[in-house]
Amino acid sequence: MRSIFYVLALTLIVASPSGEARVIPDPDQKPAPGNEARQTPLHLANYSPSVNYQLQCLGCHLTNGEGAPRHDIPMMKGFVGNFLKVEGGREFLIQVPGASLSALNNQQLAELLNWMLRDDGIAGGSAPKNFKPYTEQEVETNRGVMIKDLIGHRQNLIEQIRNLNIEIPASVIQ
Template sequence: MLRGILALAVLAGVTGAGLAAQGDLSETGVSNPALARQNWMLKCQGCHRSDATGTPQTTPAMAGIVAKFLHVPGGREYLGRVPGVATAPISDAELADLLNWTLYRFDGAHVPADFKPYSASEIGKLRKVPLRTDAPAMRAELVEKINALAEGGDT
């Protein structure tokens, strides 16, 4: 129940104070929703659009799919290594907040029930091995696994 309330608050973009009043933020991994939203606007939405629908020719959509990556092997690591994520000019802690916020904001319905939020430490490790030219191929492979999982196949 608390997790559902927290996820709804994050989805609505509630400020940190408003979210904190509703309970423990550790369940979503978003310590400062207002800053995470601001970082989304400044670092991500220029390419992914404000609603995370992306641009089919150049930027993948995140809305309705980003949390599905957490359901397949390698997907969690992929999200932290994507070039725009791994090279974002913010601290590891802010990036962990931003990634956790993005998952709940744009694909909360697919966040696994046992989701362990990204931590600053984990993000720091993933950023050390950013994806470069292999990002599109890795994404395609993971999307294939996501689709197979949705069809009831093995990953």
């Protein structure tokens, strides 16, 4: 008998308007204690490139750029610098959707790319020895150019890299 009462009470609670999930946010809802201050937008925050990587890239490319090949997320670790060795590869790293559509401003994106391409970074020595760091202006110039066929464009760059007799790991060919 008691269990029937609990089931009935639970049914009434769930069926009542106050028990329904809200689809539209409640404009009168107050933030949780400690979260009253407005959040600083990422493009205005002064985070280091490694923190920006964690916030913008880690979800797909994982901690050290390993990627997730079974989800078509290519590995960058020890390889990404090779894109700078072929025509169009430098621009590609700015224009790839995860970078171009990130919440980072142009300066932050340039700093993030430069951090990734360091010999002791995700590139792991794969960047050319004469690597010229990205600039805010270069990112601004190339960021708005949309790649129409991302997979085809990337495969074209991979073929150019292969033609330089650079080994292409299977986890990069996604």
